[in-house]
Amino acid sequence: MARPTALSGFPEWLPGQRIAEQLVLDTLRRTFELHGFSPVETRAVEPLDQLLRKGETSKEVYVLRRLQADAEGGDAGLGLHFDLTVPFARYVQEFAGRLVFPFRRYQIQRAWRGERPQEGRFREFTQADIDVVGTGELPFAYDVELPLVVLAALAALPIPLVLMQVNNRKLVQGFCAAIGVADYPAALRAVDKLDRVGPTGVRAELTGVAGCTPDQAAALLGLAAVSGDAAEVRAAVAATGARDPLLDEGLAELVAVLEAAQAAAPGRVVADLSITRGLDYYTGTVYETRLVGHESLGSVCSGGRYDNLVSAGTVTYPGVGLSIGVSRLLSRLFGRGLLAATRPTPTCVLVAVPDEDSRPAAAAVAAALRARGVPTEVSAAAARFGRQIRSADRAGIPFVWFPAANADTGSDQVKDIRSGDQLDADPDSWQPPAGDLHPRLVATTPG
Amino acid sequence: MARPTALSGFPEWLPGQRIAEQLVLDTLRRTFELHGFSPVETRAVEPLDQLLRKGETSKEVYVLRRLQADAEGGDAGLGLHFDLTVPFARYVQEFAGRLVFPFRRYQIQRAWRGERPQEGRFREFTQADIDVVGTGELPFAYDVELPLVVLAALAALPIPLVLMQVNNRKLVQGFCAAIGVADYPAALRAVDKLDRVGPTGVRAELTGVAGCTPDQAAALLGLAAVSGDAAEVRAAVAATGARDPLLDEGLAELVAVLEAAQAAAPGRVVADLSITRGLDYYTGTVYETRLVGHESLGSVCSGGRYDNLVSAGTVTYPGVGLSIGVSRLLSRLFGRGLLAATRPTPTCVLVAVPDEDSRPAAAAVAAALRARGVPTEVSAAAARFGRQIRSADRAGIPFVWFPAANADTGSDQVKDIRSGDQLDADPDSWQPPAGDLHPRLVATTPG
Numbered sequence: 001m002a003r004p005t006a007l008s009g010f011p012e013w014l015p016g017q018r019i020a021e022q023l024v025l026d027t028l029r030r031t032f033e034l035h036g037f038s039p040v041e042t043r044a045v046e047p048l049d050q051l052l053r054k055g056e057t058s059k060e061v062y063v064l065r066r067l068q069a070d071a072e073g074g075d076a077g078l079g080l081h082f083d084l085t086v087p088f089a090r091y092v093q094e095f096a097g098r099l100v101f102p103f104r105r106y107q108i109q110r111a112w113r114g115e116r117p118q119e120g121r122f123r124e125f126t127q128a129d130i131d132v133v134g135t136g137e138l139p140f141a142y143d144v145e146l147p148l149v150v151l152a153a154l155a156a157l158p159i160p161l162v163l164m165q166v167n168n169r170k171l172v173q174g175f176c177a178a179i180g181v182a183d184y185p186a187a188l189r190a191v192d193k194l195d196r197v198g199p200t201g202v203r204a205e206l207t208g209v210a211g212c213t214p215d216q217a218a219a220l221l222g223l224a225a226v227s228g229d230a231a232e233v234r235a236a237v238a239a240t241g242a243r244d245p246l247l248d249e250g251l252a253e254l255v256a257v258l259e260a261a262q263a264a265a266p267g268r269v270v271a272d273l274s275i276t277r278g279l280d281y282y283t284g285t286v287y288e289t290r291l292v293g294h295e296s297l298g299s300v301c302s303g304g305r306y307d308n309l310v311s312a313g314t315v316t317y318p319g320v321g322l323s324i325g326v327s328r329l330l331s332r333l334f335g336r337g338l339l340a341a342t343r344p345t346p347t348c349v350l351v352a353v354p355d356e357d358s359r360p361a362a363a364a365v366a367a368a369l370r371a372r373g374v375p376t377e378v379s380a381a382a383a384r385f386g387r388q389i390r391s392a393d394r395a396g397i398p399f400v401w402f403p404a405a406n407a408d409t410g411s412d413q414v415k416d417i418r419s420g421d422q423l424d425a426d427p428d429s430w431q432p433p434a435g436d437l438h439p440r441l442v443a444t445t446p447g
Numbered sequence: 448m449a450r451p452t453a454l455s456g457f458p459e460w461l462p463g464q465r466i467a468e469q470l471v472l473d474t475l476r477r478t479f480e481l482h483g484f485s486p487v488e489t490r491a492v493e494p495l496d497q498l499l500r501k502g503e504t505s506k507e508v509y510v511l512r513r514l515q516a517d518a519e520g521g522d523a524g525l526g527l528h529f530d531l532t533v534p535f536a537r538y539v540q541e542f543a544g545r546l547v548f549p550f551r552r553y554q555i556q557r558a559w560r561g562e563r564p565q566e567g568r569f570r571e572f573t574q575a576d577i578d579v580v581g582t583g584e585l586p587f588a589y590d591v592e593l594p595l596v597v598l599a600a601l602a603a604l605p606i607p608l609v610l611m612q613v614n615n616r617k618l619v620q621g622f623c624a625a626i627g628v629a630d631y632p633a634a635l636r637a638v639d640k641l642d643r644v645g646p647t648g649v650r651a652e653l654t655g656v657a658g659c660t661p662d663q664a665a666a667l668l669g670l671a672a673v674s675g676d677a678a679e680v681r682a683a684v685a686a687t688g689a690r691d692p693l694l695d696e697g698l699a700e701l702v703a704v705l706e707a708a709q710a711a712a713p714g715r716v717v718a719d720l721s722i723t724r725g726l727d728y729y730t731g732t733v734y735e736t737r738l739v740g741h742e743s744l745g746s747v748c749s750g751g752r753y754d755n756l757v758s759a760g761t762v763t764y765p766g767v768g769l770s771i772g773v774s775r776l777l778s779r780l781f782g783r784g785l786l787a788a789t790r791p792t793p794t795c796v797l798v799a800v801p802d803e804d805s806r807p808a809a810a811a812v813a814a815a816l817r818a819r820g821v822p823t824e825v826s827a828a829a830a831r832f833g834r835q836i837r838s839a840d841r842a843g844i845p846f847v848w849f850p851a852a853n854a855d856t857g858s859d860q861v862k863d864i865r866s867g868d869q870l871d872a873d874p875d876s877w878q879p880p881a882g883d884l885h886p887r888l889v890a891t892t893p894g
Contacts, residue, residue, distance in 0.1 A: 004494075004497070004537050004540055004541045005541070006541070007490065007492070007494075007525075010490040010492060011490075012488070012489060012490055012538065012542075013488070014542060014545055014546075015485040015486065015487055015546070015552065018485070018486045018487055018488055019485070019486060022486055033793035033822050033885075034793075034817045034820070034821075034822050034823070035817065035822070035823070035824065036792065036793060036794035036822055036823060036824030037793070038462040038465070038466070038791070038792050038793060039462065039465045039466060039469055039793075040462055040465055041459070041460070041465060042459060043454065043457040043458075043459055043571055044491075044557065044559075044571060045454070045457060045571070047451075047454075048514075050451070060513055060514065061513075061514045062511045062512070062513060062514070063511070063512045063513070063514050064509045064510070064511065064512075064527075065509070065510045065511075065512055066507060066508075066509060066510070066561035067495075067507065067508045067509070067510050067526065067561070078454070079514065080511075090451050091459065093451055094451045094452070094453070095459075095461060098461055099461075099462070100838070100841050100842040102827045104824065105462065110491065112491070114513035114514070124490055124491060124492070134827075139827060139828060141806065141827075145825075344485070345483065345485050346480035346481075346483060346484070346485060346486075347483035359588065370481045370482065373481070374481075375480050375481050375482070375483055376481070376482075376483060377482065377483030377551065380549045380581075380586060380588075381586060391547075394547050395547040438480075
């Protein structure tokens with residue numbers, strides 16, 4: 001049959017890239033667990049009414065249909081989740097009786113959106129989320145803590161610097177109230193598009209869909225142009241002359257996040273009042289994150305505070321969380337040759353097999369090396385040593401082992417095929433240099 | 448809104464169970480990498496024609512449809528994969544030019560089948576596969592190596608013993624030829640159902656669908672009753688009187704697998720000539736695996752040799768592989784209370800906060816502990832210490848830390864809330880006992 005071709009929007013990695021991705025995910029997981037986040041995975045599907053509750057049809061949900069549908073039912077109205085927040089909110093509600101609140105969880109999983117594929121925007125993608133959810137109320141302290149956790153996780157990776165932009169929807173909502181804009185959700189959605197459609201596009205949407213006067217639109221665009229540190233934001237907001245209790249509350253929260261971040265991760269977090277997040281479920285702090293030098297990629301880590309995403313009867317579950325767009329980040333870094341694993345295979349040692357009769361001896365060497373944690377494979381086919389060395393080289397395996405019976409010297413020998421160094425070695429004690437035991441993640445130079 | 452309910456066939460774990468699942472997957476991954484298997488993940492979807500190529504409609508494929516379908520197309524005819532072998536075969540073919548053969552890969556991922564849910568059979572489930580694929584030919588040595596790798600992986604888990612049953616389809620096919628059964632694929636499919644429908648059911652299918660005479664059916668049922676070690680199988684097959692070159696080849700391969708396994712993992716691998724695997728793509732060795740004491744669950748790890756699953760032009764990619772049914776295994780072990788993590792949270796230490804003014808001091812302690820790899824969280828709310836200790840207890844966190852300024856003694860103290868022991872401690876040097884640093888996987892007694 002014809003060679004299959006890639007499906008647009010459904011990226012797949014080569015083994016070396018997958019090793020790099022795993023090392024990235026291991027680092028995120030380690031950082032999240034170090035901060036006491038518990039792992040959760042949810043099923044890939046949710047009932048459609050759950051997926052569409054917040055008017056999320058724009059997310060282009062994929063609906064499932066059984067090829068052999070029958071009378072059993074049970075699958076009608078299921079769709080693939082388009083993010084990890086909506087399923088997590090449902091999980092919290094479903095298992096509330098068996099969770100301890102505030103509940104800190106991380107979730108690293110795929111999601112699906114039938115959008116038009118473009119760079120950094122896929123139909124199937126991996127996200128790494130952290131959220132804290134409370135019952136009834138959730139201290140504001142988490143709005144400060146969570147961005148620092150994801151910044152620590154990203155800082156542990158050999159990738160370009162990231163810069164987080166923070167805003168607070170209460171501030172913008174209060175500003176809308178102060179200047180008399182009634183449909184603030186529409187106004188926030190319009191402002192959110194600033195970096196995609198520019199001021200002219202936002203102005204058109206503000207005066208159109210959002211029903212603003214030209215003066216109101218100008219005031220909102222002025223606010224959206226504000227950025228900087230705590231002092232700069234405070235001054236710029238005061239200069240607008242707008243006064244509103246909700247505006248004050250949002251400003252105070254924003255300043256608190258900025259000041260704490262400045263102490264813990266200097267220079268990594270700035271205010272940007274154009275950030276409002278399109279999703280209506282955010283109610284306070286909102287976050288976006290740019291990879292410095294790759295701003296055109298869009299946000300690689302976004303999130304915010306949501307006070308009303310889930311409620312059951314009289315109980316509400318307010319939360320705050322951020323989501324790292326792992327596929328978006330890695331597709332850029334792999335595509336530009338900026339990130340790689342030190343080798344494309346876990347194997348550290350290939351044990352050479354000069355003839356099939358020697359295979360048991362080679363297997364014994366491999367077992368001894370593995371018993372001490374050295375990833376090892378035995379050569380697939382007996383062949384001249386030169387050919388087996390070339391085969392290891394092609395596979396990216398750094399060491400080739402020659403069992404004693406077949407070495408010139410009467411002792412086992414191991415060759416570092418990068419340097420050509422070949423030395424006597426004992427399978428019960430030899431260790432590779434620490435940096436060669438497993439593949440590591442390294443920043444690379446595009447070549 | 449009403450509390451959401453579980454979807455039948457789409458299992459979800461509580462955080463403590465997810466921690467246990469992760470530890471299981473970490474162990475499998477470590478064992479696979481130690482044996483030189485490279486990680487691969489494939490997209491969740493395949494073109495329907497790819498999914499249905501081998502007559503696999505019985506797998507109940509889930510087809511995708513975009514809620515907002517438009518003229519762009521591109522998603523028409525996509526379905527969720529129902530195993531990891533078919534997508535891997537496609538991946539090998541698509542990326543053949545950039546892989547090194549024989550290609551050893553492991554793949555731990557979810558798959559979907561719209562089957563009727565029952566114990567151990569889900570609509571969404573996780574599998575952990577290893578395969579080796581060659582170009583043109585693949586040495587038989589891998590038929591011997593791969594079952595030993597999965598047995599090593601399973602033996603590294605604190606779970607009941609596993610017992611692997613092995614057979615060879617060439618042996619059964621050759622036997623069919625020897626006794627004059629023409630439609631051997633139908634005969635193999637019938638025999639495969641022995642443990643589900645019993646000899647009477649198999650006899651009916653053999654004489655019905657498979658077109659066997661009563662004598663042929665009896666002979667096949669006699670063969671299917673053969674089990675044991677290499678010597679026993681050799682004797683039992685000789686006693687049938689059937690002679691055929693393919694039968695001899697299959698028997699020789701089966702004996703080779705049994706003898707190698709007996710040397711490497713004594714007592715863990717036996718022949719069972721009723722094992723034929725329903726999937727037509729297997730061409731030689733086939734494997735199934737039972738959890739001792741839980742045989743009713745069915746096979747928890749299955750696979751086999753496939754010589755013709757993929758071909759592109761004149762190139763074929765023969766392979767051999769096994770797939771561990773992680774969800775099936777864990778649902779039984781969790782359901783029976785036989786496997787757990789030592790705690791349901793990654794957090795080792797909760798730093799107590801007596802009042803909000805002390806939060807920065809508590810955060811500094813947490814940072815010091817995390818810097819040395821101790822998973823730590825800071826108490827959500829200032830409260831009486833007794834209440835914070837109870838909160839740690841409920842969450843399963845073993846240690847509570849009292850910063851100096853608030854302790855009675857003037858020094859920081861840490862309390863093991865299981866024993867009640869409370870000692871002076873320095874956040875820059877204290878370490879928990881090694882077994883308490885991270886959750887561990889333990890066999891448990893049903894209670």
